[in-house]
Amino acid sequence: MRGLRFTGLRARLAAAFVAVALLASVLASGMSYVLLRRAMLQRAQDAVLADVRGTLAQNVPEKIPPDSQVTLGADLKAALDMEGRKVAVVPAGLRGPVLLPPPGSLDVPVSEEFARRAMRGLVFQRIVVKDRSAAAHPYLLVGAHVTGYATTWDEPERQTPPLVFVSVSLGREAADLRLFTRVLATADALALLSALLLALLATRGVLRPVRRLGAAARALGEGELGSRVRVSGRDELADLARTFNGTAETLERTVTELRAMEEASRRFVADVSHELRTPLTSMIAMTGVLAEEAAGSPDGGAAELVADETRRLGRLVEHLIEISRFDAGAAALVLDGVDLAAAVAGTLSARGWTGEVEVEGPDGLAARVDPRRLDVIVANLVGNALGHGGPPVSVRFGEGDRAGVPGVEIVVADRGPGIPADLLAVVFDRFVKAEAARSRSDGSGLGLSIAKENAVLHGGALEAANRADGGAVFTLWLPARSEDADGRRDA
Structure with missing residues (x-):
């Protein structure tokens, strides 16, 4: 990870690669969790419903003897009671309010609406109960009442089968789902780490030519006009390297020509200035003498003007010579x-x-x-x-x-x-x-x-x-x- 910066191209490519891998892993894990949860709960629910339905079919006769609800309820409770379940049996009156199981007889409370629906056949509901520590405990609540039985016309209440309520703990399924969730989280973490390592390896190979190109561009900017990039492959990066080499070659040729022209112009100015110095020295001296001799005569003004301009030209030549020394690094x-x-x-x-x-x-x-x-x-x-x-x-x-x-x-x-x-x-x-x-x-x-x-x-x-x-x-x-x-x- 040497050289990895959070704002660099390598970091951004690796982040994109990891984000895609993480999204795919999370989607796959989520779908797997949902499907497995549905299958596990459906399997547990079907097993309980089949057991309740079969028990009722075996223990409730088509013709119920009068006043046998208590005995029949005890038989049903004994047949359905097992580990992880609680069973409650209440009389089913045909008139008046529906009776509910006594408090504490089941793991979950039973609503009156649920009991009324149970009077019409087999119903079920999944309920999550939280304890004092806010821990969630899932349960399956089943309510059933046998229909299609025969009764006498004058006293049907004496031959009505009881209502059966069964609460089944889904704790084992919840524990299995938690274990499955931890396995998925571990798999996602390993997938994320693998994706990061693969992304770093992939981006290292992709960005190596880019780094070489950047180093060559910096060298070119620092004046190393002979800087070039090794071209390998036929992909877009290779095309970019060839373009850079062509541009650098053109720039080197142009800068070399400009430097030669600049050097020639400086040498020309220096040479001309040096060549003008000797005759100008003589001209300055002679025009000074002529100006003194012509002082007071009609031509005195013109002679003085010539002398002034000659001295000005001499100063300009001296300045040009001085500038040429600075340009040549000879000062x-x-x-x-x-x-x-x-x-x-x-x-x-x-x-x-x-x-x-x-x-x-x-x-x-x-x-x-x-x-x-x-x-x-x-x-x-x-x-x-x-x-x-x-x-x-x-x-x-x-x-x-x-x-x-x-x-x-x-x-x-x-x-x-x-x-x-x-x-x-x-x-x-x-x-x-x-x-x-x-x-x-x-x-x-x-x-x-x-x-x-x-x-x-x-x-x-x-x-x-x-x-x-x-x-x-x-x-x-x-x-x-x-x-x-x-x-x-x-x-």
């Missing part, structure tokens, strides 16, 4: 001890944002991070707040625990319009911009995505939300790290 951490206050101040100073951003945090708070990647994260978050939010922009940092893991937390907030509700869930996706409808934008749509990738590379998290009083909030959390013998840090 690595170069960890070093960093003072967070100095690192944040250095990021703001290098970009000329020192006077535009409020900074709040303790001095001397150290963290083991990659300084370059931390600079990229903070620069992207602050630049996004300055470019798309509203003043004042603030940077707060300090210690922060998550799920019992110690770490550091940097929060960048602004008082602008906040992140649109339709972009909040995808704000870290690539090429997502709040100004997507505009023809051009200073951002590449990759800054927040790169910041997110750098946070995950550290083993941390980067989250975005809107303030209740307006503005966007970006929260960076990086876990604390312990230094190993080589001076490196592990999350």
Whole structure:
């Protein structure tokens, strides 16, 4: 029964199998009990009725001598009395009320209606009597009166035969029925146990291919595209296994092609980005010189525009190169001890944002991070707040625990319009911009995505939300790290 669950298919099949077997066994047992009970009671009843009828025929003459009811009643009682029976004889008056047997003379009481019917011939009735302990005792009550006898015309009462009542205990038959019931219950229990064992054996053979198919499907879902199921037989399960194998083969071929196409596209982006970097570096330098030389001349605006767009194209290429490193799994951490206050101040100073951003945090708070990647994260978050939010922009940092893991937390907030509700869930996706409808934008749509990738590379998290009083909030959390013998840090 290993692996049998009450909600599993094997349990349901076994339960159905056992239910059918139990129903069949109970029906067979019930029918057997009813038939046997009827036969046993009919046999006992027929034997008693035949005995009473024969006794009356032998002991009651056609012509009864006058005033012989007492003698005749005694003879009848002696002839019918035996173990398990009680006999009562009462005079049968032709006029007046019918006389009933004295109380206690029989095992069961006799009603007046039953006595009146007995006056017309042989009658019987099965009665169940309960004692003080509520135990049931079955009896057969027989009433008889001889008809067709001859009497004188002037005094028929003196020649009328008496009424005979006989109560017969059916206890032996009841005991036999109880024994038969126990035998049937034992047989039903054995049949149920056998049905359960057979059901488990049968369902084990039926469900083995299903379990193999389930294991193969789980392996396929976990990325093992070469997972297949052994096909045996020609039944429906074999057809299902062949269908699964065909589907898995098609899926493997399709996924392999898609992976190859994705790898080719990533390699193409990386190669193009690297090829563009060198000429763009020269172009940025030359357009900067041309813009300076053309300053104040009629062509100064165009030269400055070319220089700005060239620098923007250079930033886009740098971002694409960084993204390609993440996609290729080539991004690595170069960890070093960093003072967070100095690192944040250095990021703001290098970009000329020192006077535009409020900074709040303790001095001397150290963290083991990659300084370059931390600079990229903070620069992207602050630049996004300055470019798309509203003043004042603030940077707060300090210690922060998550799920019992110690770490550091940097929060960048602004008082602008906040992140649109339709972009909040995808704000870290690539090429997502709040100004997507505009023809051009200073951002590449990759800054927040790169910041997110750098946070995950550290083993941390980067989250975005809107303030209740307006503005966007970006929260960076990086876990604390312990230094190993080589001076490196592990999350």
